[in-house]
Amino acid sequence: YHGWNGQDVQLGLASGPSLDSLTKHPANPVLETSTTGWDRGTVGARSIRKQGGWYYMAYEGSTDPPFDAANWSTGIARSQDLVLWEKYPGNPVLPITNASFGYDGPEFIETPDGILHLTFRHPAAGNWTWRASLQWLP
Numbered sequence: 001y002h003g004w005n006g007q008d009v010q011l012g013l014a015s016g017p018s019l020d021s022l023t024k025h026p027a028n029p030v031l032e033t034s035t036t037g038w039d040r041g042t043v044g045a046r047s048i049r050k051q052g053g054w055y056y057m058a059y060e061g062s063t064d065p066p067f068d069a070a071n072w073s074t075g076i077a078r079s080q081d082l083v084l085w086e087k088y089p090g091n092p093v094l095p096i097t098n099a100s101f102g103y104d105g106p107e108f109i110e111t112p113d114g115i116l117h118l119t120f121r122h123p124a125a126g127n128w129t130w131r132a133s134l135q136w137l138p
Contacts, residue, residue, distance in 0.1 A: 038138060107120075117131040
């Protein structure tokens with residue numbers, strides 16, 4: 001989940017036997033905002049996919065609030081245990097908006113032909129959903 005601490009939106013982990021009986025992980029936040037750069041105001045969980053021994057997360061990020069005037073984009077992070085995450089050094093993986101929402105709200109989808117895509121909200125009028133194809137590299 002992602003939550004607001006009064007300054008930033010950051011990623012936390014909670015687990016439990018049911019959705020109405022969750023306990024927050026003591027290591028929270030498990031993915032923090034950066035001190036500078038495109039994701040210094042928001043790191044919001046969106047989509048997680050397991051590939052081999054790694055979990056990969058597509059997350060939305062933004063500069064500092066107000067969020068409707070922030071710059072938004074999408075990044076990728078990976079973890080082996082869902083607690084310790086490392087951000088991909090080539091982030092963001094999509095363009096950065098200029099003081100508006102967009103290139104955010106990412107979700108992994110795999111089409112029947114086995115190609116992995118990342119859907120995202122495009123900043124064009126109407127906030128259309130677009131997709132980018134991803135390629136796993138060794």
